[in-house]
Amino acid sequence: MTARAALTKNQISVLEKLERASAPLSAYMLLDQLRERGFRAPLQVYRALDALIKEGFVHRLESLNAFVACAEPHDHSHSMIAFAICDQCGQASEFSDHAIGHQLDDWVRSTGFAPKKAVIEFRGVCAKCQAAGAA
Missing domain, CATH: 3.30.1490.190 (Ferric-uptake regulator, C-terminal dimerisarion domain)
Structure with a gap:
């Protein structure tokens, strides 16, 4: 099973939005874009983002307090x-x-x-x- 296959429904929704985005998105921007998928609270987005960062699918841009999908697979702990x-x-x-x-x-x-x-x-x-x- 691939790491992506182990993602939850919410994690997949957040990741797909980030992958389609033309620029980094804040958690609140993601929440607004995911309301039609049942997202109601910022905590839902933050939990998904935390898991996606841990698994290496997403990066947090500190200066923007926003998130982007990882552009390519690489070792996040040693790169x-x-x-x-x-x-x-x-x-x-x-x-x-x-x-x-x-x-x-x-x-x-x-x-x-x-x-x-x-x-x-x-x-x-x-x-x-x-x-x-x-x-």
Whole structure:
């Protein structure tokens, strides 16, 4: 059985909304979009999001307090993951690189620091919005 097959109905509903979204969605945006599927309380969305994050299907963007579906399968516990977030259109692009992740891990180990969480987010303007602004 795949990990996706083990998801609950609510988790699948939340994941599908995030996968179809053109930009990150907040929990309350998800709640509004899922009311027709029986969602009534923020707790329903937050429980689904927590499980989806734990299973590696969803990422939380700290600077936006919003969520995106994972762009590609990767090891979330040992991989560097970063996001480029466009301030104009809201698009969030996911980036993962094992070599950079290993360099960061080596640096953290060499300093004796005990990290609990790492979030790398770049904010700016995407190439599409830059091109539209230059036109």
